[in-house]
Amino acid sequence: MQPVTRFRGKAVPLPVTDVDTDQIIPARFLKTIEKLGLGGNLFNDWRFLPDGSPNRDFVLNQPRAEDASILLAGDNFGCGSSREHAPWALLGFGFRAVVSTSFADIFRNNCLKNGLLPIQVDGATHSRLFQLAEEDHGLELTVDLASQELRLPGGSTVRFPIDRFSKQCLLEGGDQLSYIQQRMDVIVAYERSSPNLLSTLA
Amino acid sequence: MPKAAIDSTVVKQQRTLYEKVWDAHVVSHEPGSPAILYIDLHLVHEVTSPQAFQGLRDRGIGVRRPDRTQATMDHSIPTRDQALPILDAIAAKQVEQLRINCREFGVPLADLGDQAQGIVHVIGPELGLTRPGITVVCGDSHTSTHGAFGALAFGIGTTEVEHVLATQCLLQNRSKTCEVRFSGLPAAGVTAKDLILALISKIGIGGGTGYVFEYTGEAIRALSMEGRMTVCNMSIEGGARAGMVAPDDATFEFLADKPRSPKGADWDAAVARWRDLPTDEGAVYDRIVHLDASRLEPMVTWGTNPGMGVAISQPVPEPNGDLGVRKALDYMSIEPGKPLLGQPVDVVFIGSCTNSRISDLREAARLIQGRKVSPGVRMLVVPGSERVRAQAEAEGLADVFRQAGADWRAAGCSMCIAMNGDQLNAGQYCVSTSNRNFEGRQGKGGRTFLASPLTAAASAIQGAVADPRQFVVEGAR
Numbered sequence: 001m002q003p004v005t006r007f008r009g010k011a012v013p014l015p016v017t018d019v020d021t022d023q024i025i026p027a028r029f030l031k032t033i034e035k036l037g038l039g040g041n042l043f044n045d046w047r048f049l050p051d052g053s054p055n056r057d058f059v060l061n062q063p064r065a066e067d068a069s070i071l072l073a074g075d076n077f078g079c080g081s082s083r084e085h086a087p088w089a090l091l092g093f094g095f096r097a098v099v100s101t102s103f104a105d106i107f108r109n110n111c112l113k114n115g116l117l118p119i120q121v122d123g124a125t126h127s128r129l130f131q132l133a134e135e136d137h138g139l140e141l142t143v144d145l146a147s148q149e150l151r152l153p154g155g156s157t158v159r160f161p162i163d164r165f166s167k168q169c170l171l172e173g174g175d176q177l178s179y180i181q182q183r184m185d186v187i188v189a190y191e192r193s194s195p196n197l198l199s200t201l202a
Numbered sequence: 203m204p205k206a207a208i209d210s211t212v213v214k215q216q217r218t219l220y221e222k223v224w225d226a227h228v229v230s231h232e233p234g235s236p237a238i239l240y241i242d243l244h245l246v247h248e249v250t251s252p253q254a255f256q257g258l259r260d261r262g263i264g265v266r267r268p269d270r271t272q273a274t275m276d277h278s279i280p281t282r283d284q285a286l287p288i289l290d291a292i293a294a295k296q297v298e299q300l301r302i303n304c305r306e307f308g309v310p311l312a313d314l315g316d317q318a319q320g321i322v323h324v325i326g327p328e329l330g331l332t333r334p335g336i337t338v339v340c341g342d343s344h345t346s347t348h349g350a351f352g353a354l355a356f357g358i359g360t361t362e363v364e365h366v367l368a369t370q371c372l373l374q375n376r377s378k379t380c381e382v383r384f385s386g387l388p389a390a391g392v393t394a395k396d397l398i399l400a401l402i403s404k405i406g407i408g409g410g411t412g413y414v415f416e417y418t419g420e421a422i423r424a425l426s427m428e429g430r431m432t433v434c435n436m437s438i439e440g441g442a443r444a445g446m447v448a449p450d451d452a453t454f455e456f457l458a459d460k461p462r463s464p465k466g467a468d469w470d471a472a473v474a475r476w477r478d479l480p481t482d483e484g485a486v487y488d489r490i491v492h493l494d495a496s497r498l499e500p501m502v503t504w505g506t507n508p509g510m511g512v513a514i515s516q517p518v519p520e521p522n523g524d525l526g527v528r529k530a531l532d533y534m535s536i537e538p539g540k541p542l543l544g545q546p547v548d549v550v551f552i553g554s555c556t557n558s559r560i561s562d563l564r565e566a567a568r569l570i571q572g573r574k575v576s577p578g579v580r581m582l583v584v585p586g587s588e589r590v591r592a593q594a595e596a597e598g599l600a601d602v603f604r605q606a607g608a609d610w611r612a613a614g615c616s617m618c619i620a621m622n623g624d625q626l627n628a629g630q631y632c633v634s635t636s637n638r639n640f641e642g643r644q645g646k647g648g649r650t651f652l653a654s655p656l657t658a659a660a661s662a663i664q665g666a667v668a669d670p671r672q673f674v675v676e677g678a679r
Contacts, residue, residue: 017526018407018507022640027619031278031292033252033299045642050628076408079441079507080640082343083250084359105411105443106343110359163375165235176361180238180369183230187371190229190240197464197472198242200272200310200331 001115003173007096008142009069012059013133019073020080021107025089027081038085039092060093064137072129073100078107087116097143099150101126112166113176117143119150119160128152145170216482218379219448220414223354223479227337229371236373242336243353244366245322246273246309248300249621250341254364255303265307267370272331273304274312276321278621281584281611284314293622307367320587320613323347323555327431328589330460334449334476339366344555344637345444346437350430351457352449352479354414357438377443378488380413384421386496391671393565394429395557395635395654397421398436399501400493403511410442413489416481417447421495427456428561435556436637439508448480500670502542503639503652505530510639514657514669517541533641534649535629542651542667549632550581550662551644553611554618557635557655558586560593566659567599569673570606576665581608582624584616608662620645633661 029041047058054061071090077100078086087110090098097117111118121129132153133139142151145167149157162170169176180187214221224239231237244267251273258264265271278293280286288294297314304311312318318325323344326332332348338355339345341363348355358372365372384397402409415437422430430447437445447453454473457463464472499513510530512518520538521527531538536545552558552566563585575581583603585591591613594600600610617624618636620643626632628647635658636643639650653661656670663673 016529020507020638020640022638022643026642026646027621028646030249031290031296031621033256033296035253045646050647076411076441079407080343080438080638082341082357082359084253084341084361102408102411104408104441106357106359106438110361113359113361163236165373176373177365177368179235180365180371180373183238184369186230187238187240187369191370194240197468198331198333198336199269199462200243201269 001173001175004096004115004117004145004170006142006144006146007069008140009096010064010067011070011072011099011129011133011139011141012065012068013072013130014059015074015130017074018076018079021078021083021086022080024078024086025083030083030085035088036092038089039094042089042093067094069094069096070141070143071095071098072133073098075101077103079104082106082110084110084114087111087114091116099126099129112170115170115173117145117170119143121150121158121160125158216485218481218485218487219352219416219446219479220354220377220379221485223335223337224376226335227354236375238371239374240337241339241366241370241372242270243326243331243338244271244370245326245338245340245345246271246363247277247322247340247342248275248296249277250360251303251363252296252299253360254341254367255307257364258307258367261368263368265309265367268308268310270370271309271367272312272326272329273300273309274319274322274325275300275314276613277615277619279314279614280622281614281616281624284612290623317588317592320589321555321558321615323435324559324586324590327351327427327456328460328587330457330463333457333472334453335479339372343438344435346442347431347435347555349434349437349444349446350427351453352446352476354444354446356444377414378412380410380415380442380489380491381487382415382417382491382493384417384419384493384495386494387421387424388495388498391656392495392498392500393654393656394425394432396498396501397493397495398433399503399508399511399652400498401491402436402440402509403501404493405440405491407439407507407509408441410437410440413442415440415442415445416487417445419495422447423450426561427452428559431559432556436508439637449476500654500657502657502667503650504534504536504542506533506639506641508637508639508652511652514543514667515541543669545667546631547579547633547651547661547666548630549626550575550579550658551584551617551632551634551636552655552658553582553584553586553616554636555586555615556637558584558590560590562635562655563590563594563599564597566655567602569656569659569670570663571602573606573663575607575662579662579665581606581662582611582617583608584611585613587613617644619643633658633667
């Protein structure tokens with residue numbers, strides 16, 4: 001995973017609440033055994049008309065989505081299935097952060113493990129961002145993970161929450177698995193002290 | 203409980219079921235970091251595991267505890283004739299990859315044709331692998347199903363699948379607890395599915411985010427284990443991390459004869475431990491939600507998420523300026539202000555990890571026996587596992603469905619997720635016993651009404667959304 005530190009990017013608004021992972025990446029694209037290559041099908045059924053041509057009414061097909069790296073999303077983004085293909089598809093399209101008032105639990109976890117930053121803001125900030133995005137189709141925001149700040153045009157900043165552990169992993173591009181592996185002696189001791197009556201082997 | 207917890211937080215005197223299971227599985231918890239949580243049982247399927255196995259290969263490591271790992275295939279497999287080669291080349295490759303991965307890493311696999319094969323959340327309990335007080339994970343959000351046994355069970359992403367394969371542990375933060383109390387007993391025709399749809403309609407699909415639900419109350423105690431699984435299954439649709447039910451005699455009775463359940467003295471010791479799991483008198487939940495089960499009706503969803511549901515006799519809500527409701531009504535192409543009853547349907551689907559167990563099929567068959575599926579309606583009945591299929595055929599249920607004009611299939615996820623060719627066409631309406639009515643979930647452009655197996659069966663007969671209470675159903679719950 002590449003470290004996530006500070007970046008400036010174009011923000012594109014998707015003002016729909018409760019966007020589920022079936023919309024982010026429909027199930028028929030989950031037959032892949034790869035992580036890469038899903039960006040082309042991000043929001044597939046909203047992005048393309050039945051004949052396969054781009055739906056010009058959908059924001060990701062509009063000029064303002066070109067090179068966008070921040071998705072301004074509605075409340076409760078990423079609900080539904082646990083598919084990690086959802087953050088993989090968002091990253092594949094070029095997004096590096098999603099801004100919302102709330103995220104579904106598993107989706108948030110999956111984002112943090114892939115370097116896609118879930119930025120949670122309050123309702124007032126959320127409304128203001130959507131308003132700014134309507135006024136300026138080239139709206140750019142700066143994300144600074146170290147200071148946990150989202151910088152708006154004009155210089156005002158909004159602080160966002162993130163747990164200390166995930167933040168450190170993102171800043172270093174660190175691997176959470178190695179954290180567990182470094183504590184293998186404690187895991188082995190735990191196993192020795194617990195009776196094991198469960199086996200999947202016949 | 204097996205051992206004292208090594209936890210930086212103080213272990214409370216009176217604890218909830220969730221807290222007991224959590225405390226017993228914390229391997230270590232360093233300040234400022236999430237806890238390392240031990241996983242007793244890891245279930246694996248073809249869709250969310252290939253990238254995790256590849257990750258192990260890239261790191262040059264193996265599966266640490268194959269004896270705590272069980273794989274099966276369910277999502278992208280055909281349900282028509284499973285002995286034939288899979289026609290979809292990409293699905294075939296994914297299924298073959300699971301075989302290769304299980305062989306290479308020594309993971310037990312319930313393959314197609316094996317009597318243990320089936321939907322991952324149906325086979326765990328059926329094999330006796332799902333047990334009270336254990337931790338269960340799977341790369342599938344409906345892993346919450348296993349909480350019906352008093353297990354802490356939740357869905358994870360593929361990166362976490364890799365973590366568990368590599369270490370048998372996960373990094374986790376403790377959740378808040380929410381008691382969901384169903385007081386009273388439901389009327390005839392009101393089932394476990396209706397209880398959970400009523401809850402999600404009440405709290406909304408993000409209402410449980412950050413919580414683990416514990417379902418309590420008279421209505422939950424009266425449910426069979428299969429009914430409890432239906433309730434816990436859809437905890438995730440309310441946004442909760444997991445859903446749990448305290449184990450009781452019904453739990454022990456269900457597990458007593460399962461193939462992998464402990465035997466003899468081990469069984470007695472296990473039951474003694476399990477009896478200590480229920481929430482202590484005086485333990486405090488972070489939140490309580492209460493529903494009166496005796497006042498509930500059969501539920502049906504009208505919109506594009508599982509929280510958009512109503513009692514079947516009640517009108518579909520007006521948007522009143524709510525853009526989400528407006529968008530859902532447009533997608534579903536239905537009128538607000540009147541009940542869905544009588545809305546013509548094209549397809550009825552009975553199946554999925556929510557409602558594909560033997561009791562679901564028995565209830566539906568009892569209603570449909572001696573009747574015919576309405577002309578023009580396609581009814582698909584897909585058992586949750588090979589064992590359920592065999593049992594349903596032995597009991598004559600499969601014949602009841604076939605004689606009524608329904609299509610009886612082999613085990614798999616089928617039209618719940620529409621990855622295997624079982625799908626709706628654009629614009630079609632379907633009454634479905636599955637768990638998600640998201641746009642296109644059952645096929646691009648398809649429209650889903652979520653309901654119980656009874657409501658699905660009644661709707662198949664009438665060719666339209668129907669109230670199952672008009673059919674005499676004795677003893678159904």
